[in-house]
Amino acid sequence: MKPDDFDLVCRLVKDRSGLILTRDKAYLLESRLMPVARRRGMKGLDELVGAIRGKGDEALLREVTEAMTTNESFFFRDIKPFEVFRQTILPRLISAREGKRTFRIWCAACSSGQEPYSLAMILKEEAARLSGWRQEILGTDISTEILAKAKAGAYSQFEVQRGLPIQLLLKYFKKKDDVWQIDPALKSMVQYREFNLLHDLKALGQFEVVYCRNVLIYFDQPTKSRVLEQISRLLQPDGVLFLGGAETVLGISDKFKPVPTQRGVYCLAGATQSLAG
């Protein structure tokens, strides 16, 4: 791909999603865009880039952007963030919201659904303490294609073996041919919605718990700051934010502070008390 063409696509993808593509990712770009060109009956990347230059075709621009997202996810990814939720956050949430008996959780870049479904399984396991509660799990992502997979709740053998304890597989999945299908009751606990983190997030409402894991790593500093700032406004005063293992707020946003002793967990900078302690 010509440097000019590469730059054009990079700019497009960054403007639309925040994702940064460096020059050493040229091979990635080509291998991801070839299928897009093929699906549209184009001869090759030159024709595709031509069409992007021509602008106008919103569907194409969206498809190109989506093609550049990395959607890898596992159930109970990194274990710890989910243990912390079950052992610390949830009990505190239950006592802090005893009056209202309602809470909302947001998975801000939920990809194929493993993260929200992991949380749904935890809530299901604790159902006895939550009877009569209104619980909401919202999963959003920029990619409509990956959201369709999340909604389908169908996973390969490979996917269900990464992070999902076998007891939970048995309990919450049925196998049909080679596909592991998630339990409809669990599926109904999660709402999915297409949402771009670069857009105004206000419409999503307020949340007690936000998982924004393994997406900020793909953004540059100013974009990270902006997204964190927006998230801080959606968080309840005692709410908590989970970031990915390679992500932090330090040096990026002063809206949050790390929760001591809980790696990867953050609360609002001004909070005197949070659901994490």
Place this chain on the structure above:
Amino acid sequence: MKSCLIVDDSKVVRMVARKILHELNFETLEAADGSAALDICKKQIPDAVLLDWNMPVMDGIEFLRALRKLPGGSASIVVFCTTENDIDHIQTAIEAGANEYIMKPFDSEIIQAKFQQVGLL
């Protein structure tokens, strides 16, 4: 160093598993069927067992039931690693006392993830 007994009738599978487990800092023992594995366990109960299902002489599930009856045999963490990938088999394994279950094919990532889940890592 924790010990892991690899039970599989395939030499190749044992070799692959051995390599992965050494990288994860396990000391490994090997057996080609359940009966040979049981003999090893009678001398010393390993911290972990990576267990195939279908093997000559004594299969994995029979071995597991026998292991659980040995003195100290309930302490060993047993992870099945088999091509049997239907719910009935998994259910049977759990009921017999398996701690985790890997459906083949496996790689180091899956072994590591499963061993982490059961607290071996």
